[in-house]
Amino acid sequence: MRRLFTATVLLAVGLGAGYFAAQLQPGNHNGDTPTSVKPLYWTAPMDPDYRRDAPGKSPMGMDLIPVYDEAAETEQPGTVAISPTVVNNLGVRTAEVGLKALNPSIKTVGIVQYDEQQLEHLHPRVAGWIEQLFVQSTGDTVEQGQPLFSLYSPDLVYAQEDLLQAVNQENARLVKAAEARMRALKIPESLIRQVRSQRKVQQRVTFYAPKSGVLDNLNVREGFYVEPGLQLMSIATLDTVWVEAEIFAQQSQRVQVGLPVTMTLDYTSAREWAGSVDYIYPQLDQQNRSVRLRLRFTNPDATLKPGMYARVTIAQNQAPVLAVAKEAIIRTGNQNRAVLQLSPGQFKSVAVTLGASDQYYFEILDGLAAGDTVVTSAQFLLDSESSKSSDFLRMASTQARKATEKAVQSAAVMGQVNDVNPADKTVNISRGPIEKWNRPPATMDFTVADNIDFDLLMPGSNVHFVFEIRAGDFVITQVHPMAKMVEPTTQHEGHQHD
Structure with a gap:
């Protein structure tokens, strides 16, 4: 009983999966069989690659499903039509393409540094010896007017003596010159007054x-x-700080001085600092291929300290652009696609060109229009089915695709005309082998294009002709009569298709 129950369950699952796959077959609309259109082929419900020219059974014993020429039902190749029930079972959700105000941002990291524009360096203007040092170490906080060091220098002593001598002589011009020299040597004003008063x-x-x-x-x-x-020594302030950050070279065109910037620290992630882009360095780092930025932040409570590692987000405000939700885009290494809903139950995979993006949306540069409806869930299954017969090849460029299609869909071959039917625009020819398709010689019917003169296709004549495969028909597009033809080893296959 247990084996019987297991077999029954497996059979039910297989039938259900077969029905589900059948509903996704391109051109199979809601399971209705067109009576006026001949099927292209029959395929297995569980294996779309299993194809036959006539009805029958699949290797699993299921009835083969007819696949029709979707060009007879829709002008858009790659259309996938499924019933409302399957749409509901797949959980298909859609969203509308429209204008959105994106806020694309650039995320990077940076290092907090002193604001060098407020950094003051102290240098002596005379030679001498440090007699006393009133500060102890780097990092100490100092107040304006606080004593830093005392210096003994003969030049400083001579400058005081010159002032004292000018004062004693009561020579105003010399006093003024002596005071100017002392100020040039950075001698404090308090000492200048003391020399004059105490002599x-x-x-x-x-x-x-x-x-x-x-x-x-x-x-x-x-x-x-x-x-x-x-x-x-140097004295720096922490009221404002710089953050040195780097961005990729290709991102530099999106950054301008004055753009708002936010910053967080790993150890105080709950707090966010607001700043702006202060400067963009003109040179490019040759090794990292990056551009350096200088960001400015206010730091009233001195929380930000030089050397801190920060995470930076550079915001960009843009005008509304045509955009779509990020989950609607299928990204591959060679192409970006979206599944477009043509009408209820009809879908088609289309190639799209993306622009800027933010956390939720992609800008659409090409491939979609405002008001289009795209699929935002279950689109991968629909894209897979649509791409089998769509009007683009996902792994090829446009030029390569055209060359490939031309090579696959047309062939040049020698043949002998057997019968001509101008009324139906058909001709029966015993053609030679087609090496690139690995096809042997065969006798078959061809459709003649409107631009071909039937006088070139006389019964019994030998011709060199080019034909294309169009919607399952073999259409002769070029004919060149031959004086004689090397007899091919003709293998009659009846009126069959390659």
Whole structure:
């Protein structure tokens, strides 16, 4: 009983799958058999590649299903017609193609850095020795006016003595010149006033922080001998920061200065910072083939610190464009396609050209029009069936496809005319072998194209002719009479089709 039950279930599943596959056959509309159109061939429900020229049984014992020339029922090759029941069972959903305001974004990563436009470097303008250092290490916070270091330098002592001498002489011109020299050496104004009021020279001059910020690049210690040009330290601010990021070269045309940018950190992903593109570097990284960007963010609470790794999203606002939902697009290595609903129950796979995209939509540059309805679910099965007889080949370029179609659908061959019927525009010819199709000699009927002169096809004459396969018919398109023909080993196959 268990084996009988299992066999019954398998048979039911097979019959159901066979019916389902039959409903997806191109040209088979709702299972109705056209009475006025002759089937092209019969195929097995479970194996579309199993074809026969007459009705019969499949290897699994099922009745073969007739397949009709869809050109007799529709002008669009590749149309798949299925019943409403199958559409419902497949869970087919559709969406309309229309104008959408895309917000395509570029995602990349970046490194937080100081805002170099607010970075101030401290250099000595005279040679001397660091007598005392009031700051300890890089990263220390300093306030404007805070003492940083004291310096002993003979040049600073000489500058004070010159001022003191000018003051003692009560020479206003010399006093003004001496003060200008001291300011040029960055001697603080407080020391200049002290020399004039106390008339006393200071051996050590203390220098103060010109601004508030964070100490960076502290390169000296007490006792160091310094000279002009040496960078003693830097003071940076964290009110605003830069983020250095890179994008691919092909994305650079989509980025402009001023575009809004959002940023998150892995360790504080709940928070998002808003900034903008501040600068696009003009040079291209030759090794990575990337373009460097400088992004600017405000940082009032100093959460962002140099060296932090950030995830960046560059937003782009565009005018409405023709777009379709992303799930409607079937993407392959050589072609992008969508399944177009021609009418209820009729579908066709079409090639599309894509433009920009965002999280939900693709821009459509070619292949679809506003108001078209496309399939957004179960489209892969429909695309597979439509592509078998559609007007494009998914793995070939346009030029290669045309060459392939021409090679497959036409042939040139020698033959001997047996019978001519001008009324029906047909002729019976015993043709020679067709090597490229691996077909032996045969005697068969051909249809004659309207541009062919029947006087060239006299019974008993030898001809060299070209024929094409059009909707299952063999149509002669060119004829060249021959004086004599080498006798082919004619194998009569009756009036059969290649």
